[in-house]
Amino acid sequence: MKWSQTLIPTMKETPNGAEIPSHIFMLRAGMISQVMAGAYAYLPLGWRSLQKAINIVRDEMNKSGAVELFMTALAPQSLYEQTNRVEAFGNVLIKSTLVRGGAKTPVVFCPTHEEEITSIVSQYVSSYRQLPLVLYQIQTKFRNEERPKFGVLRTSEFTMKDAYSFHTDLESLNATYRKMYDAYCKIFTRCGVPYLPVEAESGPIGGDASHEFMIPSENGEDDVVYCPECHYAANVEKAEIGEKEYARPADAVLKDVAELATPGAHTIDQVCAFLKAKPKKVVKTLIYCVDDAPVAVLVRGDCDVNENKLKRLLGVAKVELADEKTIERVTGAPVGFAGPVGLKEKVKIVADPTIKEMVNFIVGANKAEAHLVNVNVDRDFTVDLYGDVRNAILGDLCPRCGKPITMKNAIEVGHVFKLGTKYSEALNAKYLDENGALQTIIMGCYGIGVSRIIAGCAETSHDDSGIIWPVALAPYEVCVCPVKATDEAAMAAAEKIVADLEAAGVDAILDDRDERPGVKFKDADLVGFPVRVTIGKSLADGNVEVKWRWDSEATLVAVDEVAKTLAAQLEDERKTNARFYAAKKNGK
């Protein structure tokens, strides 16, 4: 391919609005172009990288025994009504209406395909002999993001690989789950992106076991708990908190409770600002509705209640924050002034054990515009049930080995979970077993945000000049760069090298533009081609320069040898990313 024949609109300046490296460089390298908030066109270079990721995903899925199909982006809304997901997705679901001869059909742009695949399978699978079955597709998904951001990392339209497995028994589901998990590890390794599988909540999609695949990155939107000691890793939403003895210091002096007026202070921050205290000195009291009965949940001011944990602790299916009226009834005060001391109505009090070690803390007074200070548990109120009801924070211990945990930000790129029979039940996907009995199909579900692999890679692999692509995802593996486009001998050599590289199965691009060398070098670095072959003065001696993007030094290679040598090196690199990882390890 010749540079002059494709479209690579590189930019010297950062377009307005781009703030994180992947977004900035993908725009500047001319890989993507914004069409509207949360929607990007992939320009030729971006599309090539995305295709490379897609091909790796496809290859590993096929190797794992999954079978590709292609479903629709458009589906009747009625399909999602059968699983109650029109309501569950809410505003995330993009809806439209088809009008045909005056008849209207409500449709949705599919945000995921459990419904569609289950419906298809229920139609065509009816015997245990047809199972297990693993089907997947690579398709555009549509989810209305309330707030799209970070370029291609969070969009309302994105490329996803979604696989669904169908089983007669849990053993078979577990075996496929394991296969998918392993396939995912291979995919991310081949792509050259750093990844971390973590335990995860399965979320509204349901199921009981789940792992997310994360790319650790400063700009990631997920928080991951990681134990450097035993490598326990989990999404904060899921992470258990290691047991610890919580007790008040023996020498603690308990002061007398006092009520202070705190006008206008109904959030933790406001209370802290008003009383000049740290959130760690405050106990947050949240009133939840559990089976229509109010429950008070207590956590330290700097912690967040985790509703899934609360559900598990209380053994109930649903908890939700109480509405204003209930809060006023229970506490006798408007929202923002609830506290465990002297609640108006007798409610169960559930608490995070961390509060056991707090001394003279602050709580709401159950009275408008007032808080109590110097409150102490057991003296001033009692807790009915202690348990893990909050998200993990720094300072907590690993639930496995008991050592202190660390926290990382991460980008979620993959998610595997066991669905069970949630969708097969709702959509009547059943089969006859060997005894002729009707059984419900057991399902698993496995997704990869393919566009996020690209952005996540750019996010974790770049320098001041631009992106540093691993060979596996680079839009072109080699950029052949004649220093002087008007030099016929150089151009002839360049064309020959590109032709030889292409014949050897290497993706090469010839920068045939009549630009000054500096411009070409800057562009090559910005885009991040793994190898640049520079054809300049050394051609007189029959040599060209070969420079890997992540090395600062170039080496001279004979013109006749270069295509063959590079083809071999790249073949190796595609499989191992060895040079790429080695360069990263050396601090590049």
Next chain:
RNA sequence: CGGGGCGUAGCUCAGCCUGGCUAGAGCGCUACGUUCGGGACGUAGAGGUCGCACGUUCGAAUCGUGUCGCCCCGACCA
């Protein structure tokens, strides 16, 4: 959905507060010349309904109202 910011050339931005002759700069683009190993220089050009609508005014990029779009923080959410 709450809070904040911004819409002027393909891109980055100045001008707006304090309304006034023909709306500017840099980059990019076209032509010619000089250059040619890390984003060259000169000369001459092309390119704008100042987001849109309504209003105030003799006169609006500039003031007011509305509206649309984009970005950031938060809430929400895969």
